[in-house]
Amino acid sequence: MSRAKSTARRGFGAVEQLPSKRWRARYTGPDGRSRSAPSTFATKGEADRWLTLMHAELLRGTWTAPEAADITLADYTAAWLRQRAPHLRPRTLDLYRRLAERWILTPVGEGRTAVDLSALSLRTISPILVREWFAAVTASAHASASTRGTRGTRGGHPARAWAHGAGLTVAPTGRLSPAVLTSWQQAGSPQPRLVRSARPDAGRTVTAQAYRLLHAILTTAVDDELITNNPARIPGAGHVSHEERMPLKPSEVADLAEAMPEHLRVAVLVAAWSGLRPGEVFALTRADIDIDAGQLTVRRTMIEIPDQPVAFGPPKTAAGRRKVALPGLVTEALFEHLTAHPSRPEALVFTTSTGGPVRSGARSVAMRTARNAIGRPDITWHHLRHTGATLAAQAGATQAELMHRIGHTSTRAASLYQHASQARDAYLAAALDTIVRG
Structure with a gap:
């Protein structure tokens, strides 16, 4: 195997000339791992300048591991959920998975304004992109939460809402009688008419939940030294102010x-x-x-x-x-x-x-x-x-x-x-x- 022809020591890292007459630059990162430049250089001066840039990033605290460029948010989120599964309550884990699938791992919004963070590498996710994503989640969640059944039958059988509208007497819970189901089917199996809610804060809770999950995932990426700063830093985005609950007498x-x-x-x-x-x-x-x-x-x-x-x-x-x-x-x-x-x-x-x-x-x-x-x-x-x-x-x-x-x-x-x-x-x-x- 060919060996480097000569090695030049310096204050940070080292450069060495290869048998091909090109120069290779190497340095040791803060994690103790030795890393080489992604390509060789034609001159020793070019190799020195590249090491100087790496050293400056380390001193400024903006250095990230080169392998972070290959980790997408989708892959990292999957690993994040998998590693935490044994320590989370079943309902919490289910909530995280549903939030991730709906708001983080798929495009949010429609058409040209849709925002998709999932395919981006961790180091390319910027505060600007997070703000765009948050705006898209806010709009989509509001539109989704504002659509309600006229009788609030979410999770219930549509025949119950139809029966109420038809003036039939049915219990609020439990099984529907065969007669009611038959009448509903004969009427064409109508579904509850959807209306728009006027609540301006509709969807705010799920938006805050999605943001908190993204923030937690990226915080772990910082701890893993894949990125230097968390780009999810929108003041108050993960907080929801609820109206005071008035206790019953x-x-x-x-x-x-x-x-x-x-x-x-x-x-x-x-x-x-x-x-x-x-x-x-x-x-x-x-x-x-x-x-x-x-x-x-x-x-x-x-x-x-x-x-x-x-x-x-x-x-x-x-x-x-x-x-x-x-x-x-x-x-x-x-x-x-x-x-x-x-x-x-x-x-x-x-x-x-x-x-x-x-x-x-x-x-x-x-x-x-x-x-x-x-x-x-x-x-x-x-x-x-x-x-x-x-x-x-x-x-x-x-x-x-x-x-x-x-x-x-x-x-x-x-x-x-x-x-x-x-x-x-x-x-x-x-x-x-x-x-x-x-």
């Missing part, structure tokens, strides 16, 4: 439960007075309920992934495994519910009419009907968790007690529920009055 909780289908009434009371997450409520088994002690044990949560059977896994956080005491009225309602629906200890507490788990889609349909009936169209199942935490704080729960009750390890999360309220202030005033009067 105790009377509203009772009214909401009464407006629910029979098999979900007690679930509303448990959710609103315990502060459990919806997935935790509908993962409870009869063995988790201790009527005599007036408490329940949270040891798992329901996991729903599109096109997959319902599964159950550990709670969202380590603090999620906990025992939660219930008010007497809720314990009594639970006792009556369990007595009216006898089953095995391992059976779910709240089920469908056929004994299966209650999926989020069915729960949401029932919630829409009930919340409209009591005049609170803003309520969601997660809203009940907020209500339970707020009521516990108003009752005087300390931060540590509230963190245990709602299953949080973050003091910040607990402090959100300990905001001042008029009702709590009146309670404190009454307590101070007692002290004043001795």
Whole structure:
């Protein structure tokens, strides 16, 4: 094998003349690996100048590994998801995969204005390109989220919306009768008419989620020394400001439960007075309920992934495994519910009419009907968790007690529920009055 004819040492790197009379430049990168210039040089001066440029990039902190030019965002994203899969919760991993497939691995937008980052190498993705991508995601997500069924039947059977429009009486959840399905088919199987929502912030949540995912992927690329700076640096792009959730009053909780289908009434009371997450409520088994002690044990949560059977896994956080005491009225309602629906200890507490788990889609349909009936169209199942935490704080729960009750390890999360309220202030005033009067 031919050897270099001579080697010239310098302050940074080295140049050597090859038997072909051309010059090769080599240097050691910050990762300890030796690298050569992509091509040889006709003169020693050209090789020296190339090394000087490499040295300048290292000193400025703008140097990137040459092999980074060959790694596309698509390939790196696939590796990023694969490496994190063992450490992510199933729902989180499914969300990341869907976000990546929809917004990062495919072109965003239409026609000549479409932005496609997937085929670009990591080092060619600039802040300008990221801003163009973000604008395209914002517009596309807004257009997609603004299209709604006239009766909010997302995830439901279109025959149910048709039946409502035709004046037929159908339950908000559960199986449709053969007669309704036959009538719908005879009518031509009409689909819900789509309308445009006027909400200016439609799609903002999914846009922020997509941006946070891209930012996380590129942050890892910086850590891997494939790029020197994260080009995803749009202030506030990953943050969404939601309207403040107004907790329900105790009377509203009772009214909401009464407006629910029979098999979900007690679930509303448990959710609103315990502060459990919806997935935790509908993962409870009869063995988790201790009527005599007036408490329940949270040891798992329901996991729903599109096109997959319902599964159950550990709670969202380590603090999620906990025992939660219930008010007497809720314990009594639970006792009556369990007595009216006898089953095995391992059976779910709240089920469908056929004994299966209650999926989020069915729960949401029932919630829409009930919340409209009591005049609170803003309520969601997660809203009940907020209500339970707020009521516990108003009752005087300390931060540590509230963190245990709602299953949080973050003091910040607990402090959100300990905001001042008029009702709590009146309670404190009454307590101070007692002290004043001795």
